[in-house]
Amino acid sequence: MRRGGQGRDVVFGGAFEISPLPAAGEGNYSITERLRMRTLALAVVVAFSHASLVNAVETYDVLVYGGTAGGATAAVQAAQMGKRVLLVEPGRHIGGLTSGGLGATDIGNKAAIGGLARQFYQRIKRHYDRSESWTRETHQAYIDKRKGRVDEDAMWTFEPHIAEIVLRQMLAEAKVPVVFGQRLDLKNGVSKHGARIASIRMESGETFAARMFIDATYEADLMALAGCSYTVGRESNSQYGETLNGVQLGSKKHQFNVAVDPYIKPGDPSSGLLPGVHGGSPGEHGQGDNRVQAYNFRMCLTDSVENQVPFPKPAGYDPLRYEILLREIMAGQVDGMQLSSAMPNRKTDTNNSGAFSSDNIGMNYDYPNGDYAARERIWQEHITYQQGWCWFLTNDPRVPEAIRTKIGAWGLAKDEFTDTDHWPHQLYVREARRLVSDYVMTEHNCRGTTMAPDSVGMGAYGMDSHNTQRWVKDGYCSNEGDVQVGGFSPYPVAYLSIVPKRAECENLLVPICLSATHIAYGSIRMEPVFMVLGQSAATAACQAIDQAVAVQKIDMAKLNQRLLADNQILEWTGPKRVRIDPASLPGIVLDDDRAKITGDWEQSGSTTPYVGHGYLHNKYEKNEASEGKTARFDVPVRKPGRYEVRVSYPALANRATNVSVTITSADGEHSVTVNERQAPSIDKLWQPLGTFRFTPDTPATITIGTTGANGYVIVDAVQLLPVP
Secondary structure, eight states: OOOOTTTOOOTTTTTEEEOOOOOOOOOOOOOHHHHHOOOOOOOSOOOOOOOOOOOOEEEEEEEOOOHHHHHHHHHHHHHTTTTEEEESSSSSBBBBTTTTOSSOOOOOOOOOOOHOOOOHHHHHHHHHHSSSOOSSSSSHHHHHHHHHHHHSSSSSOOOOHHHHHHHHHHHHHHHOOOSOOOOOOOTTTTTTTEEEEEEETTSSEEEEEEEEEEEEESHHHHHHHHHOOOOOBBHHHHHHSSSSSSSOOOOOSSSSSSSOOEEEEETEEEEEEEETBSSSSSOOOOBBBBBBOOOBBBBBBEOOGEEEEEEOOTTTTTTTGGHHHHHHTTTTTTOTTTEEEEEEEEEEEEOSSSSSSOTTTTSSSHHHHHHTTHHHHHHHHHHHHHHHHHHHHHHHHHHHHHHHHHHHHHHHETTTTTTTTTOOOBOOOOOEEEOOOOOBHHHHHTSSSOOSSSSSEEEESSSEEOOEEEEEEEEEEEEEEOOOOOOOEEEEEEEGSOOOOOOOSSSEEOOSSOOOOOHHHHHHHHHHHHHHHHHHHHHHHHHHHHTTSSGEEEEEEHHHHHHHTTTOOOSSSSSOOOEEGGSSSEEEEEGGGGEEESSSSSSEEESOOTTTTEEEEEEOOOSSOOOOEEEEEEEEOOOOOEEEEEOOOOOTTOOSSSSEEEETTTEEEEEEETTTOOOOOTTTTEEEEEEEETTSSOOOSEEEOOOOOSSBBBOEEEEEEEEO
């Protein structure tokens, strides 16, 4: 039986009902308005029909609000467990970011992904194993380009529309009814009886009742309207004893490495600041604030001319918005559109890269708590900004011709996002509201120093935050907020982090905007993890129904048993990375975060052992000329004497054999060469460089350089041990 109110689209077991909608360019609609008004034309066999829908309140077992990839897997799981489930999606698409351009899956460790999430990626592989799926290049050419493996059971890169097809197929096979185009009433959207949600009301006036609810959106409106505690922005480091939260001054990546004047008239503060930069204080290092890491769109570009649409010039385009970018380019830093991961059929997943790129820094603070009008305005401003950025780089005559030509070889993919003028239908809402429950995931969980109880999935990606603000530092542009720290093993995510406090709501689960600090959320917030947590949330919801208890009081042993039976990964049994706490080491030890660097270095932790939280490498490319990057440690020597100088690095075959290290001491300057392909001679961690005399009143520096290096140069830590 089909039930519902007028004006909504329903999917029943694969039969999609739609109503006539305006075509691109028809009417005065923004892209985001058109997104909500048109359904993606999918290459799947579905039956379309109009139905006579009637207003009726029907009680479901499980209602999932949000058709993200995590919401889709939640709905499939509930259906597979025999429950009457309804998936309500405010827009017109299934998959969220997974089908919205993020085809280069952020994983951390593929072995930590199981259950329905892994089944999704296995289905992606089966699609691309068919020769007819390759229309713009051969399968082998793509594998060679990606330097990928062909013996994996899953494929982790894909075209956006293929992801949506696969997710819709999974929903259809599970016979999950899906309602499209219904948004919560933000004023009267939740009806509760005590601590339980009884029903939810949509803007249209339609009401849905259920025994259990799952908020699987990126914004968590249902969670907020249900009266659950939540937070927005960054906690201070002191709140949970963290080191990477709050304001992060001194960020080294996605940063201006050249002097870029922030004023409309260079050198004249009275002329005003250029758009996108502020002149106030960024805050103290580690201080909490309400700033939100930047959003962007993950663009699907192609260099296939026959499948290409030129970058559009957006309405409201203002070249002054990109004056900072122009000055950066003219100063010699060109890094704005370099993070383009190859996707099948000569397409890309193009993300933010560099100091001034697709991230619209500082323009999203009002989004998490905003109403629909505010979010629409922010969404459209991000479209204008990013389309204008593309237009500027390919059309402004002041941009060097070589750059215009290089970027101009790319365009939007004609066969993607066909109902939104080939622009992604999903804004990358990296972070919005976050639940505050009885268990908050923190940096300590990510690093493995605290183990979360009652695992419902594994996090594995590095702690990641994009920039949150652009400010004036010493008269020049500077970005703040970027964090990229990895080097830890997969870790469990607590069940209590996806359910509210019992006094606040007994029948709601929140697998996407879960309870985690800003920096821990930066590791957890990956699409496959959301799919894992969505499935676990649905399992818990079904068991809460069967046990007639609140979601906070389910039998955890039975939950664990069912999750394992469904091939979820709840515990990491693979190789663990060996991290040495610098505080446990003798002498003077400086980790890589104390190094003053020149040039572009990247944080990593893929090889162990190492000191601290990871190490730096020089992003060596074999076909590129070696650059003169440096990492200098200024050693605070308080007691004069002779010290043995050591450096640490995890050895590997791709390292340089000729790493230059310069020691400046009271004896003068001394240079040595280190072969980082050979394991350090002391505990496979430390390589001695010699004994030198140091005093408090003479410079004491150790500088590691890349000039002439024939491989990756690793900067981990330095140690000075006093010699009797």
